[in-house]
Amino acid sequence: MSKTRVRFAPSPTGPLHMGGVRTALYNYLYAKQHGGDFILRIEDTDSNRFVPGAEQYIIEALRWCGIYPDEGVDADGKIVEEPSERHPHAPYRQSQRRVIYRKYAEQLVRSGHAYCAFDTAEELEKARAEAEGRGETFIYNHLSRTGLRNSLTLPADEVQRLLEERTDWTIRFRMPEGRTVAMDDLIRGHIEVDTATLDDKVLWKRADELPTYHLANIVDDHLMEITEVIRGEEWLPSLPLHFLLYEAFGWQDSQPRFAHLPLLLKPVGNGKLSKRDGDKMGFPVFPLRWTSPETGETSRGYREDGYFPDAFVNLLAMLGWNPGTEQEIFSLPELVEAFSLEKVGKSGSKFNPDKAKWFNKEYLRMRSDSELTALFLPILQEKGIEAAPGFVEGIVGLIKERATFVQDFWTIASYLFIAPSQFADYGVKAGAASEKPADPKRAADPRAKVWDDAATAPFLAKDVDKFYKPEIFAAALEAMEQAEPEGLEDYIRDHGMPMGKVMNCIRLALSGASSGLGISDILRFIGKEEGLARMHYMQERLG
């Protein structure tokens, strides 16, 4: 039994999206579980679609997820160019392997499994249009190739002349007729396809001296001794071609096994997940932020949105695979242990952004207070807040279960660092940020001036309305003045004050909002003196 070797072979035509990361992840998990190698190969055989930066993006995205290739373009932070003991098959970029492919393409022509075609793009387009006009589908196969210009129909000397004179010819696979290709997929089971429905795919292009995906893929998988090909479902239709190619080369015995993963679908409606969905519905589809070099357009990333890499990996793993148990939280090593292709579903999975957030929330709670503090400190610094790490850590411990992302901490607890009087300066409106102050009913009210948000800022009109009553405030102020923070609750109770109303009134003064942390918790961090100052400020503002 040979060593398990799988590969992830993306095309650098843009940023890798989460479906691609999932494919890489499943390959990685499979390899590690079997004690094998995970290889990263770059399939850049289409020079027209090359996007600068895309390859680096792919490498960075995988690293962020904790997926490190054993072999391939990226090895421990360095780009591999030359073959070495660890990277015997370098280079791993197909554009740098072009000499290899021509040899194999010509081998197929010699053995009769392929031929040279001289049709121009215009001629093919014309043939397609004609077929369409007759209500038929143009298939470039044994039926149509006899009427086209190629090394099968032209005399040998004519072929020789064209090969030398022209630079736009291609090598096409000679799809056999009347055969049924029987295949087994690790996920989908047995599949059979009649070759009559398949066409003579282009394998190699003279114009840029490069193979197409199909040839490069088979040759490289063979040369790199790949044992399992785990890829997206979009490749299923070309599986028969790939089987036939292995056969044509005589490589059936070492042919890898195939597993075609279900697609990631958009959260609502039909169709596969696309970049647009994320922008429209407010979730990232890319692991990392990406700015397109052509358009300058930026797409958000999970990393920048505040997702933890292990949470991202976890949620991705559960999209299409399940452990068969009720466990949902898995670390990467646990996934390596539990993963199996048998448990991968056949149908496409609709991505659920709510569930994605839930995963992050779970991971955030599992993080230690000190770790979260280290992440929160830079955010505070950005806000111009200087606070002792110990102080911040106490706050983090208190608020972490109210948050989904670390950046939520500031919105949740900003008032522990700055007084409501400063909120305007920070562009923070405690409570609902989208509160619409314009209310026609208020305009008629004699106290409208007080209730107007601009005048009462940072207190929201609706909160003032609800919690600021002069007699309540008087009681609240008395309690704050007379009692120590720890004894506040007792004081209010002992003096027969309405607990809920008084507490909420105090909270409004302390935090500028009608909801949030417990009063005693707030006072523990800001102190009695600051608490009183905020009470006075509210009185001044609203009294």
Next chain:
RNA sequence: GGUGGGUUCGUAUAACGGCUAGUACUCAAGAUUUUCAUUCUUGCAAUAGGAGUUCGAUUCUCCUACCCACUACCA
């Protein structure tokens, strides 16, 4: 159009051919709390439709419907 793949609560999924079709997210209600959140409890909600095989079908077979992918000198 052709070829291939798919179909269990709204979503992700579980269920050797065999109890009342389970779980998580979302949503709703209740309890707790000084408010909010958390937590806990409860609830809503599914085998696409039709035949067949079988004592018995979510599971196996066929048909229909719907969805998806592919149908490039792109991957």
